[in-house]
Amino acid sequence: LDIENKESENSLEGYRGLARELLDKSKVKIGQRVIVDADDEFRVEGLLIPRYEHADEEHIVLKLKSGYNIGIDVKKIGSLSRTGKGHPVKEDNIPESPKIRVFTRSAAKVLLMSTGGTIASRIDYRTGAVHPALSAEDLRSAIPELESIASIEPEVVFSTYSENISPSHWQSLSERIVSRSKERFSGFVIMIGTDTLAYVSAALSFSMIGLSQPVICVGSQRSSDRPSSDSALNLKAAVLVAARFARSGVYVAMHANENDDDIAIHFGTRVRKNHTSRRDAFRSIDSDYAALVRGQEIVINDQQNGDASLKPSDDFKLKTKFERSVSLIKFHPGFDSRVLDFLLREGKVKGIIIEGTGLGHVSHNIISSINGLISEGVFVGMTSQCIWGHVDLNVYDTGRDLIRAGVVPLGNLFGETAFAKLSWVLGNFQPEKWPAIMQESIIGEQTARLFVK
Amino acid sequence: LDIENKESENSLEGYRGLARELLDKSKVKIGQRVIVDADDEFRVEGLLIPRYEHADEEHIVLKLKSGYNIGIDVKKIGSLSRTGKGHPVKEDNIPESPKIRVFTRSAAKVLLMSTGGTIASRIDYRTGAVHPALSAEDLRSAIPELESIASIEPEVVFSTYSENISPSHWQSLSERIVSRSKERFSGFVIMIGTDTLAYVSAALSFSMIGLSQPVICVGSQRSSDRPSSDSALNLKAAVLVAARFARSGVYVAMHANENDDDIAIHFGTRVRKNHTSRRDAFRSIDSDYAALVRGQEIVINDQQNGDASLKPSDDFKLKTKFERSVSLIKFHPGFDSRVLDFLLREGKVKGIIIEGTGLGHVSHNIISSINGLISEGVFVGMTSQCIWGHVDLNVYDTGRDLIRAGVVPLGNLFGETAFAKLSWVLGNFQPEKWPAIMQESIIGEQTARLFVK
Numbered sequence: 044l045d046i047e048n049k050e051s052e053n054s055l056e057g058y059r060g061l062a063r064e065l066l067d068k069s070k071v072k073i074g075q076r077v078i079v080d081a082d083d084e085f086r087v088e089g090l091l092i093p094r095y096e097h098a099d100e101e102h103i104v105l106k107l108k109s110g111y112n113i114g115i116d117v118k119k120i121g122s123l124s125r126t127g128k129g130h131p132v133k134e135d136n137i138p139e140s141p142k143i144r145v146f147t148r149s150a151a152k153v154l155l156m157s158t159g160g161t162i163a164s165r166i167d168y169r170t171g172a173v174h175p176a177l178s179a180e181d182l183r184s185a186i187p188e189l190e191s192i193a194s195i196e197p198e199v200v201f202s203t204y205s206e207n208i209s210p211s212h213w214q215s216l217s218e219r220i221v222s223r224s225k226e227r228f229s230g231f232v233i234m235i236g237t238d239t240l241a242y243v244s245a246a247l248s249f250s251m252i253g254l255s256q257p258v259i260c261v262g263s264q265r266s267s268d269r270p271s272s273d274s275a276l277n278l279k280a281a282v283l284v285a286a287r288f289a290r291s292g293v294y295v296a297m298h299a300n301e302n303d304d305d306i307a308i309h310f311g312t313r314v315r316k317n318h319t320s321r322r323d324a325f326r327s328i329d330s331d332y333a334a335l336v337r338g339q340e341i342v343i344n345d346q347q348n349g350d351a352s353l354k355p356s357d358d359f360k361l362k363t364k365f366e367r368s369v370s371l372i373k374f375h376p377g378f379d380s381r382v383l384d385f386l387l388r389e390g391k392v393k394g395i396i397i398e399g400t401g402l403g404h405v406s407h408n409i410i411s412s413i414n415g416l417i418s419e420g421v422f423v424g425m426t427s428q429c430i431w432g433h434v435d436l437n438v439y440d441t442g443r444d445l446i447r448a449g450v451v452p453l454g455n456l457f458g459e460t461a462f463a464k465l466s467w468v469l470g471n472f473q474p475e476k477w478p479a480i481m482q483e484s485i486i487g488e489q490t491a492r493l494f495v496k
Numbered sequence: 497l498d499i500e501n502k503e504s505e506n507s508l509e510g511y512r513g514l515a516r517e518l519l520d521k522s523k524v525k526i527g528q529r530v531i532v533d534a535d536d537e538f539r540v541e542g543l544l545i546p547r548y549e550h551a552d553e554e555h556i557v558l559k560l561k562s563g564y565n566i567g568i569d570v571k572k573i574g575s576l577s578r579t580g581k582g583h584p585v586k587e588d589n590i591p592e593s594p595k596i597r598v599f600t601r602s603a604a605k606v607l608l609m610s611t612g613g614t615i616a617s618r619i620d621y622r623t624g625a626v627h628p629a630l631s632a633e634d635l636r637s638a639i640p641e642l643e644s645i646a647s648i649e650p651e652v653v654f655s656t657y658s659e660n661i662s663p664s665h666w667q668s669l670s671e672r673i674v675s676r677s678k679e680r681f682s683g684f685v686i687m688i689g690t691d692t693l694a695y696v697s698a699a700l701s702f703s704m705i706g707l708s709q710p711v712i713c714v715g716s717q718r719s720s721d722r723p724s725s726d727s728a729l730n731l732k733a734a735v736l737v738a739a740r741f742a743r744s745g746v747y748v749a750m751h752a753n754e755n756d757d758d759i760a761i762h763f764g765t766r767v768r769k770n771h772t773s774r775r776d777a778f779r780s781i782d783s784d785y786a787a788l789v790r791g792q793e794i795v796i797n798d799q800q801n802g803d804a805s806l807k808p809s810d811d812f813k814l815k816t817k818f819e820r821s822v823s824l825i826k827f828h829p830g831f832d833s834r835v836l837d838f839l840l841r842e843g844k845v846k847g848i849i850i851e852g853t854g855l856g857h858v859s860h861n862i863i864s865s866i867n868g869l870i871s872e873g874v875f876v877g878m879t880s881q882c883i884w885g886h887v888d889l890n891v892y893d894t895g896r897d898l899i900r901a902g903v904v905p906l907g908n909l910f911g912e913t914a915f916a917k918l919s920w921v922l923g924n925f926q927p928e929k930w931p932a933i934m935q936e937s938i939i940g941e942q943t944a945r946l947f948v949k
Contacts, residue, residue: 204857204892204893204894205853206827206852206853206854206857206858206859206894207859207860207861207894208829209829209830209859210829210830211830213829236854237854238853238854238857239829239853242828242829316853316854316881316882317882317883317884318882318883318884318885319854319855319856319880319882319884319885319886319887319888320855320885320886320888321884321885324882324885367830369830370828370832370835371826371828372826373824373825373826373851373911374659375695375823375824375912375915376661376662376663376666376692376695376915377662377663377664377820377822377919379823379839379843379845381838381842381843382823382835382838382839382843385834385835385838385842386832386835389834389838390832390834390835392832398826399659400658400659400691400692400769401659401689401690401691401769401772402772402773403772404657404659404691405659406659406660406662407660408660427772428769429769429770429771429772429777430770430771430883431770431771431772431774432771432772432773432774432777433772433773434772435772435773439657440657441657441659441660458826459828462828462829466830
């Protein structure tokens with residue numbers, strides 16, 4: 044067990060306060076096998092494992108023989124000692140079920156869905172590489188504070204790095220949430236890799252229209268067993284919002300800055316991963332946060348893009364299909380127009396989002412290929428690779444040529460959200476409705492013109 | 497002449513101070529044809545046109561019959577009156593050549609190259625649309641203050657919106673600069689559309705290695721005849737830097753914020769258009785500015801990515817070719833791997849930059865197509881669609897699979913700069929050198945790791 048070899052060097056990494064005092068007093072180290080008698084409730088044997096940098100000071104965490112981790116409140120611990128030094132534990136005293144909720148204090152019930160990604164990964168200490176390894180249950184039990192926020196039910200939906208998550212996964216995830224929404228959950232937390240987290244949050248923002256509970260997507264930029272991991276704080280904030288947020292909608296919970304104080308709750312359609320590695324990589328684009336989580340407090344932003352007033356009609360509710368034949372194309376100087384011809388002829392594409400330059404432009408020599416796509420019924424929508432700001436096809440000749448060809452300008456949707464929305468629109472509506480729905484702001488996905496023209 | 501109809505409504509738009517006093521006293525309005533006797537030097541007849549919001553208060557601007565604009569210092573004006581009211585001007589008194597430099601005060605000589613774009617455009621008042629119309633000479637004479645900064649020689653290289661500028665244009669522009677660099681210019685200013693300005697500045701940063709004068713690319717977000725135009729301030733800053741900057745290199749001069757005080761001088765390889773319409777749309781990525789221009793002052797930033805110490809070898813100097821068969825691909829969920837097969841088979845592509853997710857990932861199902869490309873000798877480089885931050889292919893399984901396939905990680909080059917650099921590298925060097933040169937920081941295009949891992 045490589046975790047044992049490695050972490051025995053680290054003495055009591057991550058333990059502070061009450062928990063540290065107890066461990067010091069008991070002369071046990073990380074990686075040692077220990078026996079705990081807790082509050083006359085149970086006796087348990089396991090491997091002492093490190094705590095997260097931002098974990099509380101009142102729990103120690105043991106890895107059980109079953110492979111599960113369990114958090115134990117130090118105030119309830121009667122005795123703690125190394126195995127072999129104290130009385131041996133009977134096998135049948137070891138809690139084998141992960142269902143034990145030792146310190147639940149909240150009535151709110153949250154479904155903690157795991158899909159893989161860094162938040163559910165650990166480092167391979169031999170290679171330094173990160174592998175998906177932890178289940179929702181592992182995380183739940185490794186962060187016992189979660190249980191003081193809500194009653195957690197873990198579910199592994201699938202387990203993959205998010206770069207492999209495709210529109211098919213968006214659909215199965217949506218269907219799974221709809222199916223479990225009949226149970227009495229206050230909200231849903233989706234643990235997911237950060238690589239395509241913003242695509243997923245945008246996709247689910249549309250497929251979950253009409254769901255009464257909030258859905259919080261959460262990831263982490265550093266794996267859970269690294270000292271600088273952001274997973275515990277992000278996850279606690281996500282569970283808090285899922286348990287207590289009175290609003291529906293799909294949100295993303297990630298660090299608001301590089302400190303460990305505020306967690307931003309981004310609107311699912313207005314968020315983007317803007318840095319490869321920073322813990323505050325996720326940023327709201329042309330939009331404020333929906334809320335900030337600071338400790339146990341949710342600070343709601345009432346200037347919410349005006350979307351609170353939007354009431355999507357029943358036509359839009361719980362439509363969970365996503366069309367697969369959709370492309371996202373970033374235009375570049377010297378772009379080979381034959382790629383568009385290929386997507387039409389061989390790719391059988393039904394819709395394309397183009398990230399044009401500036402206000403939404405492409406070079407004049409590819410407009411005839413765009414004409415070809417549109418005349419075959421392909422939807423072509425225009426966004427900007429600038430990311431921030433609105434497209435406007437009425438200012439320059441190029442824009443007017445594109446309008447004439449039938450290209451649909453998509454306001455200030457950036458490429459990722461436009462792509463997710465188009466996949467949803469094409470999956471659920473008839474072609475004659477595509478342009479209108481793509482331009483409509485159904486759930487506040489278009490924000491006001493924030494600039495002076 | 498639509499400009500005449502429209503602007504006659506605007507009385508004396510843009511004129512303030514001394515110039516306004518003279519016009520008020522002389523009872524002439526914008527759009528009227530006037531005759532000026534100036535300082536016994538010449539008599540000239542023309543149409544009074546509006547001034548830019550940020551123009552000085554000491555010149556009036558006339559559009560001559562020849563089509564050129566001319567700025568006249570009000571302190572030198574002896575008399576000013578409407579045509580027909582005063583003595584008629586003789587045709588041969590109208591300066592027909594744009595070469596007259598009435599108020600040159602500086603010895604520095606700057607080549608002002610025009611390529612088109614908003615900075616060289618004007619509004620069609622009938623439609624509200626913007627057309628490329630102004631030449632470098634028009635702008636030079638419409639902004640007479642330029643002449644107090646440097647002696648300006650205008651040259652129209654080509655005239656197109658920058659979305660139409662391709663790597664072939666990069667090459668012809670580079671060759672033109674090299675050819676004119678034998679004359680005694682202090683520096684070069686390239687007026688260009690903003691849509692692909694950052695691609696061009698990156699491309700020229702490589703093709704101009706070894707040029708001793710600075711090259712300043714400048715654009716504007718609002719056309720020159722709009723009250724909120726940024727063109728005059730950006731252009732004045734660009735000319736100032738071209739005239740006085742002691743460093744070589746390629747830079748971009750654009751508004752640093754939404755006020756009209758500071759103009760940012762960005763490194764050509766580290767700048768990106770990050771907003772469709774704001775005047776401060778251009779931002780330095782993972783980098784500070786090279787300098788700021790405030791009024792007549794150039795505030796040099798000495799913390800310059802360490803590039804000052806870089807001395808590119810002669811191998812890199814003035815290589816002005818660009819390969820055309822290069823693609824920039826943004827990966828997205830559900831990406832159709834057949835696009836890569838098509839680029840190899842039909843597109844005859846020689847190099848591809850992929851904007852992967854996060855640290856530089858793609859879904860596992862397209863790795864075999866990437867293998868196919870690389871085994872046929874195609875260069876495949878990895879950047880991140882996050883834009884900020886470094887790629888790292890050693891952290892996750894996906895990254896290691898890509899390394900194994902022969903994908904070259906490109907540090908913190910973002911897509912646009914990576915694409916421009918690859919077009920240059922493939923145009924000028926042998927295949928065996930491609931990976932090393934693409935990963936090397938030749939002119940500071942790779943910046944330090946700014947984040948704590």
